[in-house]
Amino acid sequence: MQSYTVREWDKLTYGNGDGQIPEHFADRLATLALRSSFAGRGGSGVLEHGRHALRARGVVGILAAKDCSLEILPKIDVAPGESINRQNAAIRKRLIHMLAVALDLKVDLGTMTELAWQRETLLEILIRIFCDKLTEAVRKGMPRRYVEVEDDLSALRGRLNVARQFTHHAVNPSRLACRFDVLSDDTPLNQIMKAAVGHLSRISRSSANQRGLRELAFVYTDIAEIPPPTLRWGEVVIDRTNRPWHELLGMARLFLLNRYQTTTGGAGQGTALLFEMNTLFEEYIGRLISRSLMGTDLTVSLQGGRLFCLTTEANERGLFQTKPDILMRRAGVVTHVIDTKWKRISSRIDDPKQGVSQGDVYQMMAYAQLYSASRLTLLYPHHPGLGDQEAIHARHRITGHDTIVETASIDVSDGHDVLNRIRRLLLVEGPAEKATKQGATPDQL
Known part of the structure; x- marks a missing residue:
């Protein structure tokens, strides 16, 4: 299978040279992308199928069609001066780290060699991590639980099923309709x-992964085969007896359900494992903020506001519900509203507005009105064009109000000391407070 890699918002031109893709492969991948729920009405939400090139958009992951696959990586600035292969390897590490945080998984990225990070696609790396963790878990013992069984026996076991006994065995008292519990590993x-x-x-193309999956399939031979749409997720109970399986359950959701990604397949057309970066960035940052503020007097809720912009006069029905990404409260009072945006902003030197959209500003003004927070932040991914370090880049006062709206960035390419970095970004005294002490005021919106 031919594999190709492109970064978010970049193009992959048609052709047979290095860094190009044959047009018939591009057609297959674009057709598969159209089936994704991320494609949108225009059909170009995943890939733009142009006359001369495929262009990736704000969705990352893997598209695997017949005889070819396309890996779409996020636009994260890593390892400057390194080769493309090393840069792509570093981006894969950062993306899997973001997924691990968003899905509350503990993934040891050091178990894979640097060569594997460079050679394997994102999908194969995720499959390998899952195989390794599941193999380790089953070696320690497959989780079991008591299930109720009904059977007709010659001697009483458990409880007598009275209704069945007097309907099916009324003329044959030598058989007893029993109900009893057995310890079984055929669990949800x-x-x-x-x-x-x-x-x-069915979707892995790595020989090493296929070998590991065959070994695991043998272990699960006696477990009932249930089609993915009818799996009983709601009946799974994670407690102290099976706590290590929590992460494996999260990874199974990643592959089988539609939370951050969409999976498609069938009829030999291919498989897609895709993630919308706006959603992933929001969840990643939200969970990091929650962790970084543990032990403080602040509480964090993700999409926890849901106040309405309008109320009808007739029946007091709310209209245009708001969903702030992150709300920070002190003693139950909202003090800070944060909205994450997976897009590149420019420096204030290049553009005083930094490329912030007017719609985003209006949205923050609505939050200021509804939630009465004194501080609102538009948080973006950091990139070198904004300077050497993540920071609060601009602070403005809403005209006629004391509320501050700021633009800030966080560097997702660097996982070192990330919780303390976020804490400093959110809790340190900002430029507005310093300027106020000196008799100056922030810019007005």
């Missing part, structure tokens, strides 16, 4: 793991 959790192994076996 193990059925989910078997479904994940089967699904990944």
Whole structure:
């Protein structure tokens, strides 16, 4: 299978040279992308199928069609001066780190060699991590639980099923209709793991992964095979007896469900594992902020506002509900509203507005009115064009109000000390407070 890699918002031109893709492969991948829920009405939400090139948009992940696959990586500035392969390897690490935080997984990125990060696609790396973790878990013992069984026996076991006894065995008292509990490993959790192994076996192209998946399939031979749409996710109970399986359940959701990604397949047309970067960035930052502020007097809620912009006079019905990405409260009072935006802003030297859209400003003004927060932040990914370090880049006062709206950036290419970096960004005294002490005021919106 031919594999190709492109970064978010970049182009992959048609042709047979290095860094190009044959047009018939591009057609297959674009057709598969159209089936994604991220494609949108215009059909170009994942890939723009141009006359001369494919152009990636704000969705990352893997598209795998017949005889070819396309890996779309996020536009993260890493390893300047390194080769493209090393840069792509570093981006894969950062993307998997973001997924691990967003999905509350513990993933040891050091278990894979640097060569594997460069050679394997994002999908194969995720499959390998899952295989390694599941293999380790089943070696320690497959989780089991008591399930109720009904059977007709010659001696009483458990409880007598009176209704069945006097209807089916009224003339044959030598058989007893029994109900009893047995310790079984054919549980919803193990059925989910078997479904994940089967699904990944059909889409993996790595010989090492296929070998690991075959070994796992043998382990799950006696577990009932349940189609993914009918898996009983709601019946899975994670407690102290099976706590290590929490992460594996999260990874199974990643492969089998539609939370951050869409998976498609069937009829030999291919498979897609895609993530919308706006949603992933929002969840990633929200969880990091929640962790960084633990132990303070601030509480954090993700999309927890949901106040309405308008109320009808007739029946007091709310219209135009708001969903701020992150709300910070002190003693129950909202003090800070944060909205994440996965887009590149420019420096104030290049553009006083920094490329911030007017719609985003109006949205923040609505939040200021509804939530009465004194501080609102538009938080973007950092890039070298904004300077050497992440920071609060601009602070403005809403005209006629004391509310501050600021633009800030966080560097997702650097995972070092990230919780303390976020804490400093949110809790340190900002330029507005310093300027106020000196008799100056922030810019007005």
